[in-house]
Amino acid sequence: MTSTKAPRRALVVEDERTINDALTQRLRAEGFDVEQAFDGPTAVDLAATTRPDVVLLDVMLPGFDGLEVCRRIQATRPVPVLMLTARDDEADVLVGLGVGADDYLTKPFSLREVVARVAALLRRVDRAAALADERPAVIEVGALSIDPGTRRTTVAGESVHLTPTEFDLLLCLARAAGQVLARERLLREVWDWGDAWGSASASRTVDSHVKALRSKVGGERIRTVHGVGYALEAVGPTGQGRA
Template sequence: MTSRTALVVEDERTINDALAQRLRAEGYTVEQAFDGPSAVELARSLRPDVVLLDVMLPGFDGLEVCRRIQADRPVPVLMLTARDDEADVLVGLGVGADDYLTKPFSMREVVARVAALLRRVERAAALADERPAVIRVGGVSIDPGARRTTVADEAVHLTPTEFDLLLSLAREAGQVLTRERLLREVWDWGDSWGSASAARTVDSHVKALRSKVGAARIRTVHGVGYALEDLP
């Protein structure tokens, strides 16, 4: 199996080195960056399979790094943040991050999240080859093969995670999908990841998705999960 390449972007050298060492032990090829400008340059030349990206960086912050590398080519991004403020998380998801972890985090969880991101990329590529039928739920149209979405005939840009989340909800429109099921289907997480942070991950992505497809289209069933409604 070809080694996957990870780019670790973190200005605290101790954390950066620890992440790099653990990922190398797991079989990844790892490059390291310690500021915004060098991260963008490395991402362009290296073309990594996944990026671990701290929010607070010298030069320019991780949000700007994420914007620039996603504009160059889509790549899975796991954002690392010292703050768990919802507004900060939503901004990160809005610029193209696929997932986030709040410090302090365990290396085991980092490895699991990175592996899950890469499995989702492989699953999306396999789905594109199958050319599945377009799914329509009210005014929302989803093309799983081309990974395109329109709302009321207008194209909507979704991050890879937002697209997978919408697709899962659309496949069983009107039915309530639990957070645990969404974590398995969209994030490829195991049952052992049923923590409060995991639930917040789902909630944050749903909120970001609502801002793009319309809040009324995704119904919340408190304490359970979410359902996609058939609205024009």
């Protein structure tokens, strides 16, 4: 039976035409409807008019850069964003995550990896939508409150804005509060990654997102166990000791 489900829509934002065309062709071969943009202003306009399900976004763009594109897109409508960057500098990655990117890939990358990352992002979006329908109970860890249904987070009653990936990471840690979760487990449960990528890249992805999350909920709430992973701790409103 032929599926009547509408294809997913992707927006590819990359000023190098060769890369843009290669990404577009591969995504179309995977069944996506794809729009292309080659500069910042066009990307923002297309995101508003076509309402993509996912955005592949280069950092360096004419007009204004990918970080500003991401800010403007996310301010209007939350959408998963995969940042494409020529630099793997941690500061650059953290800035990208801070403006609403969900994941990032460093150039050069394989088209197979791009497709896998996009698929993982969309699976997480689908799971989040299903979870919202179930109206699960709010989770409280010290002064931290996480509502899986509304995807809202507060610290001592103050709302905290998290990207979809940051929320999923925090929720995963909260469901096993006090327990140390290995990076490999976080990659499986939050990013839906298998064994397709090297451990160094995988570790950087987890560590970068944890650092971004700490800047929002408080560094003392997420404990590092070197060589293993992370644990969410019950900390009071002042950040001093357990609640």
